[in-house]
Amino acid sequence: MDTGGKATVLIVDDEEALRKVLRKKLLAEGYRCLEAGNAEQALEQLRNNKIDLVTLDVKMPGKSGHELLSEIRAAYPDTAVIMVTAVIETSTAIECMKNGAQDYLCKPFNLDEVILSVNRALEIKRLELEVKKYQQQLEQRVKEQTEEIRKIFLGAIEALIFALEAKDKYTAGHSRAVNKIAMDIGSQLGLSGDELEDLHWGSLLHDVGKIAVDPAIQNKPGKLTPEEYRHVMVHAQIGPRIVSPVVNDKIVEIISHHHDHYDGNGHEQTVSGEEIPLGARILAVADAFDAMTSNxxxxxxxxxSEAKEEIKRYSGSQFDPVVVSAFLEISDTALAEKKRD
Ligand SMILES: [Fe+2]
Structure with missing residues (x-):
């Protein structure tokens, strides 16, 4: 918007003579001018032109200036509006200003005053737009920095997981392998970009709660006692608490439910079947496959091939059959690759 005489002003008034007088004065001051004799014409002009300011007659046949003001404010918030009214309608004009008009002029008006008012309204609008732009830039920067901090934090948790796993050669690379397999299943199932992003973080971070698990129990050769099993399973409750400050609820849910069984017979689970988040159902298959094929x-x-048969055997009980079908689509070679690199 340029207040130096290049702005476009739309004169909305049902009195043609008045429009002519105003137009002449505004053109002389260097403004571009458009005219409308009623609200419909005004909206048409607004649709087809970039208008900086509207001088709006309050009383017009058909839709009043008052009603039109609301529409302009809603659809063209960057356009300044000056209400034009007869002296006796001052209270209406003040009401219009409360509703967002920048100024009002009473008929008959002094043309120099009109120009002053137009210049002032355009200047106020220019400042408003500058503040709005500044706010938007600021919001964008805050958003970018928040995302940056989130990535750094997630990266730190990821590094912590890799460090935890690396302590033990038998679990080294587990989360990364599970992540790769889960992402492949997710792609097979046609998950959206956002769903894949959630699955990515859910699968990488799914075992972060193991930080609270006694390594002696976790790596115990042979079958765990019921008490030991309960202790290990605590990781599915602690993990979500660790990551919830920085990840969205969907990722938290994926981690919370990654040990749920499809038929509802898993450890202390509260939901079953399709109620288990899809990401968690995918993760369950990828996690089990990696665990079975690891030394x-x-x-x-x-x-x-044997691990695949085992997964197939538990399709419909421990695992979601749809997820199992998608998993079985992945070739043995591709699965072996994912475990190696
Ligand atoms: Fe786990």
Missing amino acids: RPYRSGMPV
Whole structure:
């Protein structure tokens, strides 16, 4: 918007003679001018032109200036409005100013006063727009910095997980392998970009709660006692608490439910079937596959083909059949690759 005489002014008034007088004066001051004899014409002009300021007659046949003001404020918030009224309608004009008009002029008006008012209204609007732009830039910067901090924090948690896993050669690379397999299943199932992003973080961070698990119990050769099992399973409750300040609720839910069984028979689970978040159902398959095919101190990892058969066997009970079908689409070679690199 340029207040130096290049702005476009729309004169809305049902009196043609008045429009002519105003137009002549505004043109002489260097403004571009458009005219409208009623509200419909005014809206048409607003639709087709970039208008900086409207001088708006309050009393017009058909839709009043008062009503038109609300529409302009809603659809063209960057356009300044000056109400034009007869002296006796001053209270209406004041009401209009409360509703967002920048100024009002009483008929018959002094043309120099009109120009002063137009210049002032355009200057106020220019400042308003500058403040708005500054606010938007500021909001954008805050948003970018928040995202930056979030990434740094998530990166730190990720590094913590890798460090935890690296302490033990049997679990090293587990989260990364689970992440790769889960992402492949997610793509097979046609998940959206946002869903894949949630799955990415959910799968990478799913075992962060293991920080609270006793390594002696976690790596115990052979079957865990019920008490030991309960202790290990606490990680699915602690993990969400660790990451919830920096990740969205969907990621938290994926981590919370990653040990849920599809048929509802898992450890202390509260939901079953489709109520388990899809990301968690995917993660359950990827997690189980990686666990079965990894070496443990007390046993060697299962061959890929055998682990696939095992997953198939639990389709519909422990695992979601739809997720299992998508998982089985991934070739043995591709699965073996994901575990290696
Ligand atoms: Fe887990």
